Amino acid sequence: MDRDATAxxxxxxxxxxxxxxxxxxxxxxxxxxxxxxxxxxxxNRASDKITQLTDNVYICRSGSAADSQIVSDYVRYFxxxxxIQLGQPATVKVAANLVRLLSYNNKNxxxxxxxxxxxxxxEGGKIYxxxxxxxxxxxxxxxxxxxxxxxxxxxxxxxxxGMTKDEAxxxxxxxxxxxxxxxxxxxxxxxxxxxxxxxxxxxFYPGDQLPLWHEEVEAHNSLLDILNAxxxxxxST
Amino acid sequence: MSSIGTGYDLSVTTFSPxxxxxxxxxxxxxxxxxxxxxGIKCKDGIVIGVEKLIASKMMLPGSNRRIHSVHRHSGMxxxxxxxxxxxIVARAKSEAHNxxxxxxxxxxxxxxxxxxxSYVHLCTLYWWLRPFGSGVILGGYDRDGPQLYxxxxxxxxxxxxxxxxxxxxxxxxxxxxxxxxxxxxxxxGVIEVAKIIYGVHDEAKxxxxxxxxxxxxxxxNRQHQKVPEALLEEAKAAAKxxxxxxxxx
Numbered sequence: 017m018d019r020d021a022t023a024x025x026x027x028x029x030x031x032x033x034x035x036x037x038x039x040x041x042x043x044x045x046x047x048x049x050x051x052x053x054x055x056x057x058x059x060n061r062a063s064d065k066i067t068q069l070t071d072n073v074y075i076c077r078s079g080s081a082a083d084s085q086i087v088s089d090y091v092r093y094f095x096x097x098x099x100i101q102l103g104q105p106a107t108v109k110v111a112a113n114l115v116r117l118l119s120y121n122n123k124n125x126x127x128x129x130x131x132x133x134x135x136x137x138x139e140g141g142k143i144y145x146x147x148x149x150x151x152x153x154x155x156x157x158x159x160x161x162x163x164x165x166x167x168x169x170x171x172x173x174x175x176x177x178g179m180t181k182d183e184a185x186x187x188x189x190x191x192x193x194x195x196x197x198x199x200x201x202x203x204x205x206x207x208x209x210x211x212x213x214x215x216x217x218x219x220f221y222p223g224d225q226l227p228l229w230h231e232e233v234e235a236h237n238s239l240l241d242i243l244n245a246x247x248x249x250x251x252s253t
Numbered sequence: 254m255s256s257i258g259t260g261y262d263l264s265v266t267t268f269s270p271x272x273x274x275x276x277x278x279x280x281x282x283x284x285x286x287x288x289x290x291x292g293i294k295c296k297d298g299i300v301i302g303v304e305k306l307i308a309s310k311m312m313l314p315g316s317n318r319r320i321h322s323v324h325r326h327s328g329m330x331x332x333x334x335x336x337x338x339x340x341i342v343a344r345a346k347s348e349a350h351n352x353x354x355x356x357x358x359x360x361x362x363x364x365x366x367x368x369x370x371s372y373v374h375l376c377t378l379y380w381w382l383r384p385f386g387s388g389v390i391l392g393g394y395d396r397d398g399p400q401l402y403x404x405x406x407x408x409x410x411x412x413x414x415x416x417x418x419x420x421x422x423x424x425x426x427x428x429x430x431x432x433x434x435x436x437x438x439x440x441x442g443v444i445e446v447a448k449i450i451y452g453v454h455d456e457a458k459x460x461x462x463x464x465x466x467x468x469x470x471x472x473x474n475r476q477h478q479k480v481p482e483a484l485l486e487e488a489k490a491a492a493k494x495x496x497x498x499x500x501x502x
Contacts, residue, residue, distance in 0.1 A: 098356070102364060113357030138396050152357075 032201015034163025034192050035065060035076035037133040038175075039156050040184035043141040043212025044133040047188035048076050049163065049196050050204030061204045070095050073111040073134030074209050074216070078161035079148070084128040087118050108134040112144035112152055120150025129160045135211045163195030163202035170194060181210065185219070193226040266380040276384060277377055280406040283386035284333035288462065289419035289453055290319070292330060292390035294401040295442040296435055298470020299392030300480075301330040302446035304421065304454055305463045320467045320479075324349040326359055327393030328467050328477035332419045333406070334386035341389055341404075345369050362393035366402035366410050374408025388418045393477070394469040421453025428452060439470035443480050447488035448495045464489060 036047040052060040065077050067088045073095070077084035091114045095106050112132040119126060132144040145151075145158035157175055159167050174187060185208060192206045206221040228234065261267050262275030269275060288304040303319040319338075320330045323345045331338030348368040352360035369391065376382045384406050391402045403416040415429035428449045437445070447464060454462055466480040466488070480488070 101367075102361065107358065109358055110356045113355070116357075117355065 032163070032199065033065065033078040033161030034167070034195035034199060034202040035078050035129075035131050035160045036164075036167075036188050036191055037076060037131040037143040037145075037158045038179075038184050038188060039141045039143050040179045040181055042181065043135050043210060044143055045181070045184045045188050045208055045210050046074055046076050046131065046133045047192050047206060047208045048161075049192055049202040050207060051202055052081055053201055058203070063204070064207060066207055066209045068092075069111055069132075070099065070106055070134075071216070072105055072136060072211060073108055073132065074211060075111075075115065075133070076131040076160065077128065078130070079128035080126070083126045084130060087115060087126065087128060087130065090118060091115050105136060107136040107138060108132065108142040108144065109139065109154075112142075112146065112154075115144075116146050116150055116152040118150075119146055119148075123148075123150050131158045131160055133209075133211065135213060137213075141212060159191075161195075161202065163192075163199035166195050166198045167191050181212070185210065189221055190227070193221075194229060196223075196226070197229045197232060264380050265377055265382075265384055274377070277407045280384040280386050281388075284388040284406060284418055285420070285422075287332045287334075287387075287419045288319070289417060289421040289425055289450060290330040290332045290390050291415075291417045291425050291429070291446050291449055292392050292401050292403070292413070293415045293429060293432070293434055293442055293446060294392070294399055294413070295437045295439045295470070298394055298399045298439040298442075298468055298473070298475075299401050300439055300442040300446050300466065300468045300470075301328060301390055301392050302443075302450050303330050303332075303465040304419070304450045305465050306459055307461050307463055314463060318465065320465055322467075322477045323365065323391070324353075324359060324393070325476055326395055326469060327362055327365060327391065328469065329392075330390045330467075332388050332390075337385045338387040338389065341369060341373065341385060341387060344372050345391070348372075359395060361397065362391070362395050362400040362402065363397075363412075365393065366391055366400075366404065366412070370404050370408050370410035373404055373406065377406075377408055390416050390418065392469060394475045399469065420459070421450075421455070424453040425449050439468050439472060440484065443468065443484055444488045444491050447485075447492040451489075451492035451496055452499075464492075 032051055032053050034049045038045050046066050048065040050062050051058055052063045066074055068074050069092050075088055094114050095111055099106050115130055115132055129148055130146045135141045143155055143158050145153050145155050188208055189206050196202045205223050208219045210217045261269035265276035288306040290303050292301045301320055305319050320328055321342045322328045329342055349360045373385050377384045388405045401413050402410055403413055404410045414434050417425035432445055450464055468480055469477045
């Protein structure tokens with residue numbers, strides 16, 4: 017048992033993950049869980065899988081943590097240069113194409129699925145899904161990561177065109193929390209990033225505030241909280 | 254302002270004492286002595302027209318094109334040495350293609366103009382290269398609307414509402430300034446450009462010429478193409494009529 021535990025800690029970090037990107041009337045919302053696992057060990061239970069590329073373009077990363085980080089670093093660098101050359105913010109389409117070129121041309125060495133989402137003044141809010149082989153597909157919503165398997169049917173039923181910002185945010189949080197409930201490789205907290213013409217807003221939903229689904233157990237508070245709640249002195253009668 | 258640059262004009266890497274590079278100025282002379290090229294930006298697109306001086310009666314009409322498409326959404330009218338111009342067009346096509354392959358969207362016209370200008374300027378920096386003996390008027394229609402740029406042999410590139418290069422450029426610019434471009438459609442612009450080119454053509458000094466015109470506008474679906482035959486004939490007729498009116502006075 018001890019040998020298994022150490023082997024896990026040194027294994028490559030992969031993000032089991034559930035990642036989502038949806039468009040709504042006026043922008044996009046990106047959502048993700050926060051679990052980074054190495055085998056059975058949770059290396060980081062509060063990771064941030066939604067990464068900034070430019071002021072108006074963010075990506076959700078899944079698969080190998082190292083691969084997705086290096087890809088996003090390169091694309092951030094290329095986009096920065098592109099923005100300087102053009103003299104105006106890069107479009108979401110350009111960001112997605114740069115990710116796609118790296119993913120496709122290095123497909124033998126990389127293992128990362130990425131969702132690119134953002135807002136620009138020409139096309140408005142856009143979501144692009146770039147799965148493992150380096151395909152690029154513009155979609156009204158995209159899901160990815162191991163937890164997404166449990167969401168295909170859910171989105172078929174729950175997705176609709178032209179939602180409001182709040183409707184879309186609630187949909188994303190609900191979806192990630194459903195996936196967390198069923199996928200062992202997804203967990204922790206739910207992070208969302210909303211991007212529209214007015215700018216970018218980050219939101220955070222702690223794990224114990226997410227809705228409980230069937231047969232899930234309530235989160236336990238720490239023993240200290242329980243003791244403090246009942247009386248001011250722990251040892252009093 | 255022409256002066257002999259004796260001694261300082263042998264190489265493009267030599268400045269004169271008053272800060273001029275004579276080789277670049279001489280390259281510009283090649284453009285000044287060629288047939289006029291006119292470009293205007295109307296409210297819904299760009300029109301480019303060329304006064305193509307015909308060297309020999311044996312040439313097939315429509316050959317030796319001076320206006321080239323660079324990409325679906327843009328085209329270039331070339332003045333000066335024809336072979337040099339062909340090279341600039343080839344480079345522009347290559348830049349446009351590479352940009353789209355990398356970034357997944359058509360090259361913005363401003364970016365295309367910058368790249369062409371950089372390339373032309375590059376050839377003024379080394380003693381083992383000579384400057385291009387041609388200037389271009391680049392017109393295109395991208396997501397920011399129609400835009401018109403002109404690139405000179407020195408490598409400078411500016412954005413214009415109306416531009417002219419070649420023999421009749423002074424007269425052409427005067428005529429362009431009289432037009433109300435922001436209220437004009439490309440259909441009307443084609444007629445005006447034809448009138449201008451017929452107007453600046455010097456019957457006495459030059460041989461006959463052929464009028465070549467192209468446009469990128471809403472009517473052409475934002476694609477760069479030759480002006481349709483019917484409209485071209487209409488424009489030629491209007492231009493000839495305008496000339497006769499002037500002669501009659």
